[in-house]
Amino acid sequence: MTCLRARILAPVAALPLLLVGCSAASDDGEVQIAVTAYPLQFIAERVAGEAATVTNVAPAGTEPHDLELSPSAVTSIVTSDVVLMLSGFQAAVDDTIGEVGEETVVVDAADSADLLEEGHEDEGDHDGHDHSGVDPHFWLDPLRVADVADALAAALTETDPDGAATYEANAASLRTDLETLESEFATGLADCADRTFVTSHEAFGYLADAFELTQIGIGGIDPEAEPSPARVAEVLREARDAGVTTIFTQPGGLTAGADAVAEELGLTLATLDPIELEPQGSDYLAAMRANLAALHEGLQCS
Ligand SMILES: [Zn+2]
Numbered sequence: 280m281t282c283l284r285a286r287i288l289a290p291v292a293a294l295p296l297l298l299v300g301c302s303a304a305s306d307d308g309e310v311q312i313a314v315t316a317y318p319l320q321f322i323a324e325r326v327a328g329e330a331a332t333v334t335n336v337a338p339a340g341t342e343p344h345d346l347e348l349s350p351s352a353v354t355s356i357v358t359s360d361v362v363l364m365l366s367g368f369q370a371a372v373d374d375t376i377g378e379v380g381e382e383t384v385v386v387d388a389a390d391s392a393d394l395l396e397e398g399h400e401d402e403g404d405h406d407g408h409d410h411s412g413v414d415p416h417f418w419l420d421p422l423r424v425a426d427v428a429d430a431l432a433a434a435l436t437e438t439d440p441d442g443a444a445t446y447e448a449n450a451a452s453l454r455t456d457l458e459t460l461e462s463e464f465a466t467g468l469a470d471c472a473d474r475t476f477v478t479s480h481e482a483f484g485y486l487a488d489a490f491e492l493t494q495i496g497i498g499g500i501d502p503e504a505e506p507s508p509a510r511v512a513e514v515l516r517e518a519r520d521a522g523v524t525t526i527f528t529q530p531g532g533l534t535a536g537a538d539a540v541a542e543e544l545g546l547t548l549a550t551l552d553p554i555e556l557e558p559q560g561s562d563y564l565a566a567m568r569a570n571l572a573a574l575h576e577g578l579q580c581s
Contacts, residue, residue: 313359315372316343318418321563325453330442360438368415384434391430392417420485421457472579477518479528482553511537519544525577527551549573
């Protein structure tokens, strides 16, 4: 559980600050990696293996877009040896990252994930946009995850040269798993009656791009920018008219009465997990396979 990890690890990670001031934690021989969201935690844990300790500074159950950093989370970031973050995703992290010292290596996933512009077709309809126009959700494309893992392995090697072979082997093993996942998606979504999918949170642009699907987002890229009931009803009606039969919601369900409208229009509801939070009782790879199964059924693929 992220909950327990975050609450227990944060005070422990704060200790080096109390004992040795602001020097990096590498002094005690244990490489410390701070991450700011679950997908980055998954990458860091796989690449680090037993060779480093990963601390997710995000409190459990909080949308990572809205992350607020506690004092102990800030301490975890500034005292870590390596920080894996994604610029333009979490304003609180962007504000804090300037405070880390020279001994901390900052790995910005944006440098290796080849981020896409966000794919809105009707900008005017969305309220509350405060992001840069780049879509942060790169982890919904397995191969981009592998590229970020390689970048992290290189940074860890810089910090801990003795672990170089371990980090490289771990990143290679993760890439193999991700390439397998990618080929399962490519095969599973090759022949579908529908290639358009409607989602509540517009988080699946990378998945759509990688597998030649079209995403229609009811809400925006930022899940807090909640659509009006009228917007929801309009999108669902358009979806039905386009022959879409399934509406994908994220765990936690639809907002703005969309489930009632979906029912009224005879649309099926299914779950597509943006994997922003640690999946309950599972992990990134299993959650992606559940997403593939939901798409395979909802888009009527053979
Ligand atoms: Zn999101």
